Amino acid sequence: MHGVGFATISSLIAGSKQALSVHDRLRLDSFMIGLQILASGSAANCSVVGDVNSSLLIDIGLGVREMQNRLAATGFESSSIKAAVLTHTHTDHWKPASLNWLAKNGARLWCHAAHVDQISPTTKGLESLLNQGLVSFFQDGTPFRPIPSWTFTPIRVSHDAEPTFGFRFEREASSGRKKGAMAYLADLGTATDSLPWEMLHDLDGLALESNHDPDMLESSNRPHHLIRRIRGNNGHLSNQQCGEAAARLVRQSSGRLKSMVLLHLSRECNTAQLAKDASIKALKGLVDPKHLHVADQHAPTKPVIFTHSC
Numbered sequence: 001m002h003g004v005g006f007a008t009i010s011s012l013i014a015g016s017k018q019a020l021s022v023h024d025r026l027r028l029d030s031f032m033i034g035l036q037i038l039a040s041g042s043a044a045n046c047s048v049v050g051d052v053n054s055s056l057l058i059d060i061g062l063g064v065r066e067m068q069n070r071l072a073a074t075g076f077e078s079s080s081i082k083a084a085v086l087t088h089t090h091t092d093h094w095k096p097a098s099l100n101w102l103a104k105n106g107a108r109l110w111c112h113a114a115h116v117d118q119i120s121p122t123t124k125g126l127e128s129l130l131n132q133g134l135v136s137f138f139q140d141g142t143p144f145r146p147i148p149s150w151t152f153t154p155i156r157v158s159h160d161a162e163p164t165f166g167f168r169f170e171r172e173a174s175s176g177r178k179k180g181a182m183a184y185l186a187d188l189g190t191a192t193d194s195l196p197w198e199m200l201h202d203l204d205g206l207a208l209e210s211n212h213d214p215d216m217l218e219s220s221n222r223p224h225h226l227i228r229r230i231r232g233n234n235g236h237l238s239n240q241q242c243g244e245a246a247a248r249l250v251r252q253s254s255g256r257l258k259s260m261v262l263l264h265l266s267r268e269c270n271t272a273q274l275a276k277d278a279s280i281k282a283l284k285g286l287v288d289p290k291h292l293h294v295a296d297q298h299a300p301t302k303p304v305i306f307t308h309s310c
């Protein structure tokens with residue numbers, strides 16, 4: 001029986017009889033990439049969605065050289081990047097040089113109209129994109145199609161760079177490729193009733209913020225106003241809040257959601273182990289811990305890809 005399943009590239013390779021390179025494997029139609037985190041954390045955020053022929057970036061917070069190095073290390077040609085979508089304008093999510101890189105490559109920037117003013121239309125890279133007609137605006141809750149076969153729906157969240165968005169993204173079915181849906185939600189603020197849960201049903205994969213351990217945050221040397229901001233409803237999700245939200249999303253995904261990446265860990269107030277342990281505890285076996293990954297600031301994370309299970 002054919003269906004859509006999830007596997008990391010490493011597990012696919014481990015199960016393969018032939019020693020194909022990662023790049024060769026990604027070129028096979030049936031091994032199409034879903035989400036590759038290049039960097040996630042309070043210093044820089046950048047991820048790739050799509051496949052090796054046509055892909056886009058979610059956020060462009062890495063410097064250009066580092067972004068290119070990480071794209072190359074994960075099997076992507078810079079020329080395959082056709083667009084970038086922006087979650088919000090905190091400077092760990094975009095860089096002037098990265099906007100310039102998009103403009104030079106003829107790649108389209110998708111953002112909210114308010115983001116242009118926040119960045120400033122005279123910022124060199126943004127000005128160049130605007131002059132070339134390479135800026136498109138999305139609206140909260142309205143699906144758009146930034147690259148072929150992929151539909152994105154912006155989901156407004158309560159983080160304190162208004163407006164901030166997460167995304168539901170779906171790969172359309174085509175010959176030999178099954179439909180699938182994922183969500184990318186970082187810089188959340190809160191995941192209570194203000195989140196439009198109904199837009200986040202039936203996911204196959206999830207990337208969700210797990211920013212801080214509350215005890216480490218409280219005992220950190222950070223000023224009290226910053227601690228209040230981070231733990232408040234317009235700041236960042238704690239490990240426990242992440243676990244609770246993940247469990248709810250897994251439950252409303254009818255058994256489809258089997259793979260997850262934890263995003264935007266605080267360098268000073270979290271560890272990968274604490275984040276992972278909190279989600280494992282909250283998920284109570286709903287997601288196999290070996291398919292629960294923790295995104296890194298300094299290196300690409302294992303990708304989550306769609307594959308046909310037989």
Ligand SMILES: [Zn+2]
Nearest residue numbers: 042090092187
């Ligand atoms: Zn951020």
Ligand SMILES: [Zn+2]
Nearest residue numbers: 090159161187
């Ligand atoms: Zn932010």
